[in-house]
Amino acid sequence: MSLKKTPLHAAHQRAGAKLVDFAGWEMPLHYGSQMEEHKMVRAGAGMFDVSHMQVVDIHGPQAQAFLRYLLANDVAKLKTEGRALYSCMLNEAGGVIDDLIIYWTGGDSYRAVVNAATAEGDIAHMQQVAKDFEVNVEPRPEFALIAIQGPQAVQKTLPLLPEDLRKADDLKPFSAVWNDFWFVARTGYTGEDGFEVMLPAEQADGFWEQLKDAGVNPIGLGARDTLRLEAGMNLYGTDMDDRTNPLTANLGWTIALKDAERDFIGRKAIEQWKAEGVPERMVGLVLEGRGVLRGGTRIETPAGDGVVTSGSFSPSLGVSVAFARIPAAVDAEELQADIRGRMLPVRVVKPVFVRNGEPQIELNR
Amino acid sequence: MSEAPKDLKYTKSHEWVRQEADGSVTIGITDHAQELLGDLVFVEAPEAGASVEAGSACATVESVKAASDVYAPLSGEVTEANEELADSPEKVNESPFDEGWLFKMKPSDASQLDALMDADAYAAHVEAES
Numbered sequence: 001m002s003l004k005k006t007p008l009h010a011a012h013q014r015a016g017a018k019l020v021d022f023a024g025w026e027m028p029l030h031y032g033s034q035m036e037e038h039k040m041v042r043a044g045a046g047m048f049d050v051s052h053m054q055v056v057d058i059h060g061p062q063a064q065a066f067l068r069y070l071l072a073n074d075v076a077k078l079k080t081e082g083r084a085l086y087s088c089m090l091n092e093a094g095g096v097i098d099d100l101i102i103y104w105t106g107g108d109s110y111r112a113v114v115n116a117a118t119a120e121g122d123i124a125h126m127q128q129v130a131k132d133f134e135v136n137v138e139p140r141p142e143f144a145l146i147a148i149q150g151p152q153a154v155q156k157t158l159p160l161l162p163e164d165l166r167k168a169d170d171l172k173p174f175s176a177v178w179n180d181f182w183f184v185a186r187t188g189y190t191g192e193d194g195f196e197v198m199l200p201a202e203q204a205d206g207f208w209e210q211l212k213d214a215g216v217n218p219i220g221l222g223a224r225d226t227l228r229l230e231a232g233m234n235l236y237g238t239d240m241d242d243r244t245n246p247l248t249a250n251l252g253w254t255i256a257l258k259d260a261e262r263d264f265i266g267r268k269a270i271e272q273w274k275a276e277g278v279p280e281r282m283v284g285l286v287l288e289g290r291g292v293l294r295g296g297t298r299i300e301t302p303a304g305d306g307v308v309t310s311g312s313f314s315p316s317l318g319v320s321v322a323f324a325r326i327p328a329a330v331d332a333e334e335l336q337a338d339i340r341g342r343m344l345p346v347r348v349v350k351p352v353f354v355r356n357g358e359p360q361i362e363l364n365r
Numbered sequence: 366m367s368e369a370p371k372d373l374k375y376t377k378s379h380e381w382v383r384q385e386a387d388g389s390v391t392i393g394i395t396d397h398a399q400e401l402l403g404d405l406v407f408v409e410a411p412e413a414g415a416s417v418e419a420g421s422a423c424a425t426v427e428s429v430k431a432a433s434d435v436y437a438p439l440s441g442e443v444t445e446a447n448e449e450l451a452d453s454p455e456k457v458n459e460s461p462f463d464e465g466w467l468f469k470m471k472p473s474d475a476s477q478l479d480a481l482m483d484a485d486a487y488a489a490h491v492e493a494e495s
Contacts, residue, residue: 033458034429035404222403226429290407292427313406313429340425340432 006051007144007201011208015218023117025052027221034222038315041190041227042357045150045157046219047211052116055143055198056123059109060135067102067110069264070129072246074256078104084174084187088246088254089122090266094273095242096251098122099234101187103176111183113145113196115236129265143183144204148216149194149227151357156214157195160207168195189224191231191355226312229321232284232352232360238295239282239309239323247273248325249309250282250351278328282309284351285322288364291339293322293346298338303327306335316354319363323351367396367491370462374478375487376438381462382481385469389444390478393466394426394435394457397491402428405454410446410468417443417470419477424467426457438481441472 003026012019017028028049030037040046058067067075073087084103088096098118103111114122119139126137148157158166161184168177168184176185183198199207212218225235234240240249247255247270255270256262285308287293293311306326314321326335326348336343352360369375374382379398383391399405407427417423417437424435446468450456457465472478482490 030403033404035455222429290409292406292429292432294431313427315404315429 004052006049007204008049008051008146008208011205012049012218017218017220020221022221023052023115025116027052028218030220030222031218034220034226035315037217037219037223038226040217041150041192041219041223042316042354043151045148045152045194045216046223047208047216048147048149048219048221048224049208050145050147050196051143051201051204053145054114054116054119054123055140055145056112056114056126057109057138057140058112058126058135059138060133061108062133062135063108063110066130066133066135068262069133070126071102072255072264072266072270074259074262075102075104075110076259077256078102080104080175081106082176082178084176084185086254088251089125090246090264090270091242092265092269094245094266094269096236096240096244096246096249097125097242099236099240099251099254103185105176105178117237142201143198144201145196145198146204146208146211147188147194147196148211149188149190149192149219151192153192153194153216156216157197157211160210160214161197189231189233190227191233192227192357226315229310229312229323230314230316230354232350232355234323235310245273245278246270247278248280248282250323280306280325281328282323282325282351284349284353284361285311285324285335285337285346286349286353286361286363287320287322287337287339287344287346289344291337291342291344292320293324293337293339297322297324299324299326299346300336300338300343301326301330302332303329306330308337314353316357317359317361317363321353322346367400368462369395369397369484369487369491371484373462373484374438374481375484375490376436376481377490378436380435380438382438382478384478388475389469389471390439391466391469392435392438393461395487396461398433399458399461399465402426402433403430404428405457408447408450408454408457408467410450411443413443413445415443417441426454426467435467437470439470439472439477440474441470443468443470445469
């Protein structure tokens with residue numbers, strides 16, 4: 001089967017990208033050096049083609065009721081037009097079908113952005129659930145998506161936006177402005193300030209080149225992964241999937257149980273887990289020795305083995321960092337990681353390593 | 366296309382070998398290998414005095430992406446490791462055939478060199494693998 005291409009495919013080829021298969025899409029892994037790209041985002045501005053992600057519009061008189069049932073977070077928290085929230089979409093067993101961002105676009109309209117790998121299943125699930133509501137679930141594949149991230153991202157992007165959207169300057173995090181064609185949100189997946197821009201596919205190449213001329217560097221999926229890991233953000237399919245109890249994946253904060261009247265898919269399972277006690281929890285790990293924690297690395301604890309779900313060398317910190325799922329009972333500050341047969345000490349920390357260019361953990365060296 | 370100097374010998378596992386005037390050899394990983402690995406973050410070379418067997422894993426190069434073994438192209442005794450790489454592993458990316466060398470050794474049987482590939486054979490091997 002041939003790989004799908006985003007509207008920016010030609011731009012990636014022009015820039016000499018190393019292209020790889022990502023969830024059926026031919027996407028840039030890097031444009032030369034993943035490490036350099038990572039640092040450019042922390043220090044200046046970088047842009048990511050995220051057009052493989054899917055925009056889904058939800059509208060209709062029962063849109064809010066539908067989303068309050070579909071999602072584990074509560075869209076009733078969205079009180080201002082353009083505000084967004086992060087949510088999991090759970091199955092009845094409480095497993096995570098996907099994680100997504102949902103915007104309230106005013107009245108009875110919402111917009112979701114879902115992951116590429118899960119998009120097809122997500123839309124089928126949404127449409128199935130929608131049958132019981134007066135609501136339309138409409139995929140919008142005609143958009144290109146570009147994320148511009150880094151301390152200089154906003155200032156470099158603003159002058160290139162359509163004039164009526166330059167008010168994006170005043171956007172608070174997790175908010176968006178839009179016109180009939182473009183949608184600009186102050187969101188991202190790097191722990192830095194920036195925008196995620198949806199625009200008509202045919203304008204994507206031109207906008208990309210303008211950004212490049214303004215000094216915004218193209219960044220591949222490789223750096224996207226190390227940036228989000230440092231920022232303490234989960235990756236669907238790696239840190240959680242449809243068999244994962246979200247309470248063991250550091251996602252408890254996204255599940256809104258406050259309104260006891262609100263039924264949502266997966267609520268019963270979550271409440272049962274809460275009552276029984278959760279067997280595992282997700283922590284951050286730092287390895288200051290010579291080695292790199294990777295997905296699947298075994299972690300030895302006094303209460304049994306844990307496992308790394310996401311791990312890498314951290315370009316910002318110069319050491320390896322990871323998320324790991326370990327037995328909930330463990331309260332040791334130091335554990336042992338099985339690095340290719342050698343046991344190396346790792347330190348347990350909060351799973352947030354770098355935000356806005358600043359280290360969030362202390363290093364011992 | 367990655368570079369492969371004509372005066373070196375190559376292995377299927379992407380090491381290169383340079384024969385020095387004093388009978389020792391210098392060993393590193395090829396441009397193609399560093400390109401596949403991406404940015405290196407750690408290099409663990411064998412220590413001077415270690416004896417290695419041809420084909421055995423004797424060093425590790427680890428990139429942001431993955432850890433990979435380096436195999437001894439020849440049997441013999443390690444005489445020197447490139448200590449610069451402890452602080453600057455990126456030299457392997459920037460200069461795989463020169464500043465990014467991994468270690469030097471004294472081969473116990475110099476005729477093992479003849480079994481290695483020349484630059485053209487290596488280029489064909491890379492082509493066939495991709």
